[in-house]
Amino acid sequence: MTVSQVLASPAVQAGHPELLSAADQLDRPVRWVHVFEGSDPAALLSGGELLLTTLLALPDDPEEQRAYVRAVAAAGAVGLVIELGRRFAKVPGVMVAQAASVDLPLVALHKVIKFVTVTEAVHARIVDEQHDVLTFSQRVHEVFTEIGVEGADAQDIVERTAEMAGTAVVLEDLAHDVMAHALAGAPATVVLRDWAARSRLVPGGGTRAASANDWLLADVGSRQGVWGRLVLVGAPTVPEPAARMLLERAAQALAVARLMERDVASLRSRAQARFLTELLHARSGAEEDLRAAAEVLGLARASRYLAVCAAPRAGSAAEGGAAGADAYLEGQRRDQALTEAVAGAASVAGLSALVAPLENGVVGAVVALPGRLTEEDALTRLAAALRAGTGPAHVRAVARERDMLVNAGADLAETAYVARAAAIVPDLCPPEYYRIGDIRIRGLLMLLGGDARVTAFAERELQPLLLFDARHGTDLVGVLRLYLQAGGNIAALARTSHLSRQALYSRLRTIERVLGADIADAETRTSLHVALLAKEVAAARGG
Secondary structure (H helix, E strand, O other): OEHHHHHOOHHHHOOOEEEEEOHHHOOOEOOEEEEOOOOOHHHHOOOOEEEEEOOOOOOOOHHHHHHHHHHHHHOOOOEEEEEOOOOOOOOOHHHHHHHHHOOOOEEEEOOOOOHHHHHHHHHHHHHHHHHHHHHHHHHHHHHHHHHHHHOOOHHHHHHHHHHHHOOEEEEEEOOOOEEEEEOOOOOHHHHOOOHHHHHHOOOOOOEEEEOOOOEEEEEEEEOOEEEEEEEEEOOOOOOHHHHHHHHHHHHHHHHHHHHHOOOHHHHHHHHHHHHHHHHHOOOHHHHHHHHHHHHHOOOOOOOEEEEEEEEEOOOOOOOOOOOHHHHHHHHHHHHHHHHHHHHHHHHHOOOOEEEEEEEOOEEEEEEEEOOOOOHHHHHHHHHHHHHHOOOOOEEEEEOOOEOOHHHHHHHHHHHHHHHHHHHOOOOOOOOOOEOHHHHHHHHHHHHHOOOHHHHHHHHHHHHHHHHHHHHHOOOHHHHHHHHHHOOOOHHHHHHHHOOOHHHHHHHHHHHHHHHOOOOOOHHHHHHHHHHHHHHHHHHHHOO
16 A cells, blocks of 8 residues: 555544645555654664654654654654644644655644554555465466466567556567567557657666656566566556566566577567568558557558568478478478568668568568658569578569558458469569469469368369379379460470470370360360369468
């Protein structure tokens, strides 16, 4: 409880309290309430007490009265409550003046009350709060033990901390850039607005309160040095001692998580990945909150935004031939390498962008287009920087520029599909960027995803030929693919397959016999081509 809360309690209000000094010190926490009628209170106080007295033993000498107030303040008492009527009709002026000079709240009770009523009520409340803090401490211990076992990342830790504190939590680096945040229901425009500028006004060092900002802060780091700060923004729903303890445990968990990460940059990359995922599913009414969140992650505020995606080209060395856990790790390394390549190219090109893996095999980016920077200029600069870099072979896809960030975020889903479809296009002269119109039927199949009806159609069309190849060790499916890609032109097929026309005609007749279909028929060729493309798309999707 604070001094203000004690004074507002029914037990004290019954005495018609009047505050005579230090009105700005009423937020001091009360550790205990003590009743004392002697002339030397310092010997019995240890700090944090609210002293109740009638001053029966206090002499009339003004100097001794001043010394009494000085002794109470010097002992660390948080307030002095004097009941009038038994010794004094009013509090001596010298005591009021002395209390004001030492910032000690001095309160006069104009009506007689039972002090025991006050002490019982306040002590019961204090004991209850201490019990709540102990219970909360046990919960914090259990939660962070679970976090340690799960190997949670920085964002998970920040979210759990905000949930327990009941207020927003922000993790920032030493440059005051936001690395992770959880809003706990608060608007991003309120929590994250001008974050770096506001945070710089709060000095570092330890775990402490910043009353001007209504913040609690804790340094995050290890013996190698501090690398960030964890901030509780706003008033927590738990007592401040409990909030401090929670903040310290969260800072320790973050330090451990940091040791398990590669570096601070990987934490920032995770934060950007989470934001882009949220942006994919954001509502149109959240534009200002999204812009505020994007800004603290490093995306410049702009009038227009652009969605760009990149995917490793099918058959590139990055894809390898690993299986199981090795394949998963190889995919992670591939995505990370492509992410770093795109982010580095954006930086070299002088573009402000958020870049992160969106899904297995696709890296997404939202690029800001401020001022007079055109979409064409931005894309040209980015492509040039990527060509000059050493990143993995890849294809790029782009949507049209948008004047709202939420719309650019929605474009990421379509652009990711375009990139994945383009990655398996056998294009000898690929464009710098693919758009939805460039991938046609392949794009439609990619958009349909793992629809079971598409899978069943492809199997039904190709199964006889697949079984024939499996039994006889032939590759008639490959010949059919080349035939369809050549548009049925035998001369072109002979050049790409390196087979004689006689051999080709023989194999095409075998294909027709196995399938029971005329592959010269336009509809049949279309059906078979769609089935082959569906198989390629399914393989590219990992299904």
